[in-house]
Amino acid sequence: xNRFIGIMAAxxxxxxxxxxxxxxxxxxxxxxxxxxxxxxxxxxxxxxxAITVSMCLxxxxxxxxxxxxxxxxxxxxxxxxxxxxxxxxxxLMSYIPFFVFGTTIVTNSLNVAIIIRLLMEKMTGMNVxxxxxxxxxxxxxxxQSVTQDCLQLIDIINSYYIAKLNDFLWFQFLFVTLSFLSVxxxxxxxxxxxxxxxxxxxxxxxxxxxNVLKTTISSTHFH
Numbered sequence: 001x002n003r004f005i006g007i008m009a010a011x012x013x014x015x016x017x018x019x020x021x022x023x024x025x026x027x028x029x030x031x032x033x034x035x036x037x038x039x040x041x042x043x044x045x046x047x048x049x050a051i052t053v054s055m056c057l058x059x060x061x062x063x064x065x066x067x068x069x070x071x072x073x074x075x076x077x078x079x080x081x082x083x084x085x086x087x088x089x090x091x092l093m094s095y096i097p098f099f100v101f102g103t104t105i106v107t108n109s110l111n112v113a114i115i116i117r118l119l120m121e122k123m124t125g126m127n128v129x130x131x132x133x134x135x136x137x138x139x140x141x142x143x144q145s146v147t148q149d150c151l152q153l154i155d156i157i158n159s160y161y162i163a164k165l166n167d168f169l170w171f172q173f174l175f176v177t178l179s180f181l182s183v184x185x186x187x188x189x190x191x192x193x194x195x196x197x198x199x200x201x202x203x204x205x206x207x208x209x210x211n212v213l214k215t216t217i218s219s220t221h222f223h
Contacts, residue, residue, distance in 0.1 A: 011062045013180070014096055014152065018103040019054035021149055023047070025110040032114055065092060097156050104153045108146055115142040144194035151183040151190075 027047060030038075064070065070088040118138045126134075158179040163172055192198060 011058045011065070014100060014156075015061055016054060016058045017152060018100055019057065020051070021107050021152075022103050023050040023054065025107040025114075025145070025149070026050070028114055029110045032117055097160050100152055100156045104149060107149045111142060111145045111149065115139070140194050144190055147190050148187055151187055155179050155183045 027050075030046070065072075070092055072089070072093070115138060119135065158175040163175040165171075
């Protein structure tokens, strides 16, 4: 059971999440730069194919990891995730950082291209306030995308590099297990902060009151 959970955690958290992140960034890039689609892709459900291919790749990795000595297991004695002691496990563990580094570079390159295109695009058919509001919203979404896409990379840096700086168990637990669990919580927190639609009513009321106050002050100074 420990091996099964370890395989699912590693394949889901590192591989599936990275592939889906690339797919979502690619979808935003495709929608913005090719609004009318590409001829040979118009009749193909690219999203479904992306999910299918991602699941097949992750399933293949999971099956390969299911062999003895290739899995990542949780050691309750030292409270950290570790690879099984074998050449197969060492080989697989060495590829994970490069995979996450690569997908992070791809997703953030697409994010940068998207925000540059949006900010350089001329606003027509709307007033100045609406234009500013949209640009502000795009910037917030850009910050959200980059932050969320980098969280997994931060976890990899913590668990693969920083954790090796000290052999104390508390240090290992902090930068391996706790880091792995924290990125999910931080991911949800970033989404909550950046998505105003899910904010509770008292936050929306406070934000509305601040906006009204700023508008009043600006009008007073103008007159």
